Amino acid sequence: MNTNHKLLTAAGLLAAPALLSALPVRDRIAFAPTAGASVSMTYTMVSENSLDDMSMSMNGQEMPMEMEMEMTNTLEVSFTDEIEKVEGGNPTSFKRTFNTILSEVSTEMAMDMMGQGQDETVGGRGTSPLEGKTVAFAWKDGEYGVSWADDEEGDASLLEDHDAHAWLAGLLPGEEVSEGGSWDIDTTALLSIFAPCGDLHLEVEMDGGDAGMSMGPDAELFTNLRQLMDGALEGSFTGKLAGYREVDDVRMAVIELDIEIDSVSDLADMIRESMEESLPPEMLIEMDIGAVDVNLTLEAKGELLWNAAAGVPGGLSLEGEMGVSMDMSMSMDAGGQQMDMENYMEMSGSIQQTVTID
Numbered sequence: 001m002n003t004n005h006k007l008l009t010a011a012g013l014l015a016a017p018a019l020l021s022a023l024p025v026r027d028r029i030a031f032a033p034t035a036g037a038s039v040s041m042t043y044t045m046v047s048e049n050s051l052d053d054m055s056m057s058m059n060g061q062e063m064p065m066e067m068e069m070e071m072t073n074t075l076e077v078s079f080t081d082e083i084e085k086v087e088g089g090n091p092t093s094f095k096r097t098f099n100t101i102l103s104e105v106s107t108e109m110a111m112d113m114m115g116q117g118q119d120e121t122v123g124g125r126g127t128s129p130l131e132g133k134t135v136a137f138a139w140k141d142g143e144y145g146v147s148w149a150d151d152e153e154g155d156a157s158l159l160e161d162h163d164a165h166a167w168l169a170g171l172l173p174g175e176e177v178s179e180g181g182s183w184d185i186d187t188t189a190l191l192s193i194f195a196p197c198g199d200l201h202l203e204v205e206m207d208g209g210d211a212g213m214s215m216g217p218d219a220e221l222f223t224n225l226r227q228l229m230d231g232a233l234e235g236s237f238t239g240k241l242a243g244y245r246e247v248d249d250v251r252m253a254v255i256e257l258d259i260e261i262d263s264v265s266d267l268a269d270m271i272r273e274s275m276e277e278s279l280p281p282e283m284l285i286e287m288d289i290g291a292v293d294v295n296l297t298l299e300a301k302g303e304l305l306w307n308a309a310a311g312v313p314g315g316l317s318l319e320g321e322m323g324v325s326m327d328m329s330m331s332m333d334a335g336g337q338q339m340d341m342e343n344y345m346e347m348s349g350s351i352q353q354t355v356t357i358d
Contacts, residue, residue: 028176029241029253031169032089032311039167039312040358042078042100043196045225047322049349057342065113071347074104077196079166080358089311092139095149096166096197101128103202126204129158137164163191163198168313168355171239171257171304182240187233187261190298193318193353195226227270228263228296228324235261239304247305252314255304259320263296271328290329297323300351316355323348 033039051069055062078100085093106123136149144164148154170189177183240256272289300320307314325346332339 029172029306029308030311031167031172033083033086033091035083035086037083038080040080042356045075045194045353047073047349047351049347052348053346055344059340065111067109067111069107069109071107076100076102079197095134095136097134098130101131101200103204105204122206124204124206126202128200128202129154130201158201161199165192166196168192168304168316177241179241179243182238185237185239187235187237191226191229227267228265228294233261233263237261247314250307252305253308255306257302257304257318259298259300261298265294266292267294268292286333288331292328295325313357315357318353320351322351
């Protein structure tokens with residue numbers, strides 16, 4: 001090797017570290033917290049829906065009626081996870097403290113049936129016995145078990161149907177991706193966005209209506225997305241690594257989200273239970289719910305921020321349009337008088353979801 005080649009080789013070796021540092025960094029976008037880490041998250045969802053169409057028939061005869069309705073629902077869930085043990089990059093033991101659980105529902109209706117007008121405002125606000133409580137999750141035999149943490153005490157039923165996966169990890173790619181790369185997301189991951197932590201055992205007291213009997217639909221039916229997404233979710237849910245952003249001196253991966261889904265659920269059991277609870281016992285009415293088919297459509301876009309270095313989420317924002325339709329058939333026996341009823345209702349509106357990390 002001549003002297004010039006030796007000089008060029010030496011210069012290349014000296015320059016290599018600088019050249020490598022100038023190349024774009026390829027982060028592994030994954031949920032990978034460390035033992036002892038604390039993650040505090042606040043989910044806030046606001047949905048606003050209006051009645052688009054409604055029809056009702058009794059014993060085969062359509063009932064002349066007109067109805068206007070506006071419905072607003074707000075859900076806020078704030079919790080802190082204290083991660084105790086991690087194996088293979090996944091928490092195997094952690095505690096979750098529910099800091100805030102708040103649900104608010106407001107419905108305004110105006111109806112004209114056979115020349116008789118009626119206005120009604122129904123609203124409710126409530127929380128959950130889980131608020132202020134701490135539960136413990138432990139990984140065993142391929143799933144998380146849940147129990148009361150430390151000296152915490154509570155009703156055992158409150159430990160049912162929890163979802164440990166509330167960190168938005170289901171939105172991430174299953175492998176390393178380069179900037180501009182995209183991937184498909186399992187549509188069931190929508191539950192971790194719109195119904196965080198599973199069944200929160202909400203207790204919402206409604207005001208307005210007549211002894212709990214409203215002339216409109218049950219507000220819970222049109223605002224409980226965990227129920228509405230209970231059926232098979234069809235459509236597309238995709239993520240794309242759009243780039244990186246500095247947020248409070250932290251380098252965040254920016255993941256663009258695109259959602260277009262459709263779901264059909266049979267909610268006959270839920271409606272049957274709701275009606276049995278709302279009917280006053282002195283009313284001698286027997287009801288048989290034939291079918292309650294509910295169709296949900298959702299189109300939304302947003303972004304997920306991910307702290308790739310720490311392996312935890314940095315925040316999420318989504319905005320979109322939602323439509324819900326319900327087709328219900330039922331029969332009722334009131335004092336020996338048999339009535340067969342069919343009801344169709346269609347609503348549409350907007351939905352916003354944000355997740356902030358404290």
